Amino acid sequence: xxxxxxxxxxxxxxxxxxxxxxxxxxxxxxxxxxxxxxxxxxxxxxxxxxxxxxxxxxxxxxxxxxxxxxxxxxxxxxxxxxxxxxxxxxxxxxxxxxxxxxxxxxxxxxxxxxxxxxxxxxxxxxxxxxxxxxxxxxxxxxxxxxxxxxxxxxxxxxxxxxxxxxxxxxxxxxxxxxxxxxxxxxxxxxxxxxxxxxxxxxxxxxxxxxxxxxxxxxxxxxxxxxxxxxxxxxxxxxxxxxxxxxxxxxxxxxxxxxxxxxxxxxxxxxxxxxxxxxxxxxxxxxxxxxxxxxxxxxxxxxxxxxxxxxxxxxxxxxxxxxxxx
Amino acid sequence: xxxxxxxxxxxxxxxxxxxxxxxxxxxxxxxxxxxxxxxxxxxxxxxxxxxxxxxxxxxxxxxxxxxxxxxxxxxxxxxxxxxxxxxxxxxxxxxxxxxxxxxxxxxxxxxxxxxxxxxxxxxxxxxxxxxxxxxxxxxxxxxxxxxxxxxxxxxxxxxxxxxxxxxxxxxxxxxxxxxxxxxxxxxxxxxxxxxxxxxxxxxxxxxxxxxxxxxxxxxxxxxxxxxxxxxxxxxxxxxxxxxxxxxxxxxxxxx
Numbered sequence: 001x002x003x004x005x006x007x008x009x010x011x012x013x014x015x016x017x018x019x020x021x022x023x024x025x026x027x028x029x030x031x032x033x034x035x036x037x038x039x040x041x042x043x044x045x046x047x048x049x050x051x052x053x054x055x056x057x058x059x060x061x062x063x064x065x066x067x068x069x070x071x072x073x074x075x076x077x078x079x080x081x082x083x084x085x086x087x088x089x090x091x092x093x094x095x096x097x098x099x100x101x102x103x104x105x106x107x108x109x110x111x112x113x114x115x116x117x118x119x120x121x122x123x124x125x126x127x128x129x130x131x132x133x134x135x136x137x138x139x140x141x142x143x144x145x146x147x148x149x150x151x152x153x154x155x156x157x158x159x160x161x162x163x164x165x166x167x168x169x170x171x172x173x174x175x176x177x178x179x180x181x182x183x184x185x186x187x188x189x190x191x192x193x194x195x196x197x198x199x200x201x202x203x204x205x206x207x208x209x210x211x212x213x214x215x216x217x218x219x220x221x222x223x224x225x226x227x228x229x230x231x232x233x234x235x236x237x238x239x240x241x242x243x244x245x246x247x248x249x250x251x252x253x254x255x256x257x258x259x260x261x262x263x264x265x266x267x268x269x270x271x272x273x274x275x276x277x278x279x280x281x282x283x284x285x286x287x288x289x290x291x292x293x294x295x296x297x298x299x300x301x302x303x304x305x306x307x308x309x310x311x312x313x314x315x316x317x318x319x320x321x322x323x324x325x
Numbered sequence: 326x327x328x329x330x331x332x333x334x335x336x337x338x339x340x341x342x343x344x345x346x347x348x349x350x351x352x353x354x355x356x357x358x359x360x361x362x363x364x365x366x367x368x369x370x371x372x373x374x375x376x377x378x379x380x381x382x383x384x385x386x387x388x389x390x391x392x393x394x395x396x397x398x399x400x401x402x403x404x405x406x407x408x409x410x411x412x413x414x415x416x417x418x419x420x421x422x423x424x425x426x427x428x429x430x431x432x433x434x435x436x437x438x439x440x441x442x443x444x445x446x447x448x449x450x451x452x453x454x455x456x457x458x459x460x461x462x463x464x465x466x467x468x469x470x471x472x473x474x475x476x477x478x479x480x481x482x483x484x485x486x487x488x489x490x491x492x493x494x495x496x497x498x499x500x501x502x503x504x505x506x507x508x509x510x511x512x513x514x515x516x517x518x519x520x521x522x523x524x525x526x527x528x529x530x531x532x533x534x535x536x537x538x539x540x541x542x543x544x545x546x547x548x549x550x551x552x553x554x555x556x557x558x559x560x561x562x563x564x565x566x567x568x569x570x571x572x573x574x575x576x577x578x579x580x
Contacts, residue, residue: 057379057394058379058394060391060392060394060395061379061392061394061395062394083453084455086392103453104453104454104455105452105453105454105455105456106452106453107355107452107453107455109355109356109391109392109393110355110356110391110392110578110579113449113450113451113452114452117450117452118449118450121447121450122447122448122449122450129444129450131439131453131454132454133454133455133456133457133458133459134378134408134412134454134455134456134459135378135408135409135412135416135456135459136458136459138408138409138412139409139412142409153416154416154462154463154501154502154503155416155458155459155462155463156458156462157462157488157500157501157502158488158491158496158497158499158500158501158502159435159458159485159486159487159488159491160439160444160484160485160486161439161454161458161485161486164439164444164484169501177501178500178501179501180501207396207399207405208379208380208381208394208398208399208405208406208407209380209405209406209407210379210380210394210407210408211379211407211408211409212407213407213409214407214409263395263396265396265399265405266396269396270391270395272391321396322396322397322400
């Protein structure tokens, strides 16, 4: 198959599908063991400096914010990051933890371009930005989830996106059309927040699934945070609701309001003031640092963070939740 | 038509809303496209099927979503699945329209949302493609919505993020993009534009109230195709403005 065009973006997470199979055979236990632990222990055990890491869903929606903050608290550095994000990746950028980015979108949505992203990229703190569309980054994870080295798609063709990615264009050997081959993406660590999990790591989701199914199957280590820890009997009663089975999971962290100040479908809505506080403070480097000091470094853990936020605001977020009726 | 005071953003939203086709499937991006879609549903396109990239399809748009993944994007929807479902649905030809914004647009409707300046040493780092490239690649028709000035309407985008007609006639097909797809309209704060068949270049279609053809030309950084007949855009009517202000964006996120 002739390669018609090659993206010049760095493949910042090289991969080998047979190594991945071997990893899944030898490093992922099939035993039902209790994986409950604190944010602190999970991040300390599974997130290494320089690792390739991703978060799901994103910043203000079912995002693993308590885990995100713990990564900053522990000062993990030189991270290579899979980037679809709002608050979570913006916080990492502001904290100076990110070295390389497979970027799709890091923005504050209704509030525009994140000043922390601009500072980190424009001053060269982030060494490399490799560009991907939202579909293509997810399909890269899907390829890994399928256990294959690439997926052919019709995304990014004809654009600078392809040139600054590490995709390759070939002629499809069956029908002759041009397709972009997207390399598989196997993350070292993924952080995913869910509505419910049991202590072994079986997870149930509500609302959109974003890219949780793909990411959970495309990583070597998976840290789950969950709003609620439920008995395994509940999982077995509704097996069709299990989005992530336990053997994919390495750690389970009980994190009520784990997505705050973002939302969690049917449990609590986003806290607009809480989000705006970051938007306002992050407009300067000093403001961003003050925010990180106040909400991360000055509190010992997630319980301390929730205490700082206070019951009234959390109750208000619950009141603002999406309802089914 | 009553005389009303309205902002350029309100005008742009009203003009965009009239372009939605009732009953069509439509990818909705963050921001102004969401307001236009809501206004369309409440006026001329009640059976529009909104699709939000992270998985929400067919939501009842009662309140303005502030993010493409939040619960309002699947509120009383017909499905709440994931990004693979929506993007694969688009890739196999099920999504009729895509509504997009961008920081720059060129004469062929190509959009930039990645960087201003050089990619590796950018003057301004923008958020990135997100689903923009996919929407512009897969949807049958794409419509872009943006402010009109010569910094945004440029001869060549600094970074080609979302494909319009690329370099002109035939170049989408040459690149491997699905045949029969591409940009159809551009809604700006000054005018409504389409694309001239044959050349695929942006063409003035109608000028908004109190805007002259010369105003549009002087705020466009490239040569627009000016046809013999240029329409006048109907101003927003009082009902459109009432719905927009009272029902869609009462908290004034955008207007």
